[in-house]
Amino acid sequence: MKTRILSTALAIATLSGLLVASPAQARDGVSSGRTERPSGGNGYAQVTVDFVSRTKVVFRKLKVRDLCPGDNLPVKARIVYKHTTGTWRTLPWKKDTNGCADKGTNFGNFTLSRSRSISAVTLELCVYNRKSDFHCVNTTTRYNQYVHPGR
Structure with a gap:
């Protein structure tokens, strides 16, 4: 009887650990980036990525920030996604x-849902030094x- 209870408790603990620490959960998370130009124009962007299915991603708390110097030129960011076709x-x-x-500027939450797998x-993230001079970086690919x- 004690062996059966101990085996059951061990099996439940093992399954609970697998459910909590599954590798699939490691794919979601915060993506952020910062870029700086020696001649001016600094920027920061951040978003939390939450994959819901093969075709749906929720982006939470997208934030874009212009860091000094105050040059009256915008900092911009956008989501870039890849289909399984490679496009x-x-x-x-x-x-x-x-x-x-x-x-x-906080843009809140939004969902990307497509008919093909994402x-x-x-x-x-891109920052400008002048209207025709900009520098872009990509954050970690999720x-x-x-x-x-x-993966």
Whole structure:
């Protein structure tokens, strides 16, 4: 009887540990990036990525921030996503045009839902020095655990 209870308790503990620490949960998380130009124009962007299925991603708390110097030029960011066919697509730009004195522009939460599978997403951030001189960086690529279970 004691052996059966101990075995059952051990099995429940093991299964609970697998449910809590599954590798699929490691794919979601915060993506953020910062870029700086020696001649001016600094920016920051951040979003939390939450893959819901093969075809649906929820983005939470997208924030774009213009960091000093106050040059009256925008900082912009956009979501870039990849289909399993290898095709990359982009969502519209989100801009912080409030200058460097504020805490940035918060765009809230939004959902990307497509008919084809979404393989990966990244956040692209661009800052301007002049209207025709800009510099862009991409944040860490997040892979969809429903498409790439072992990645």
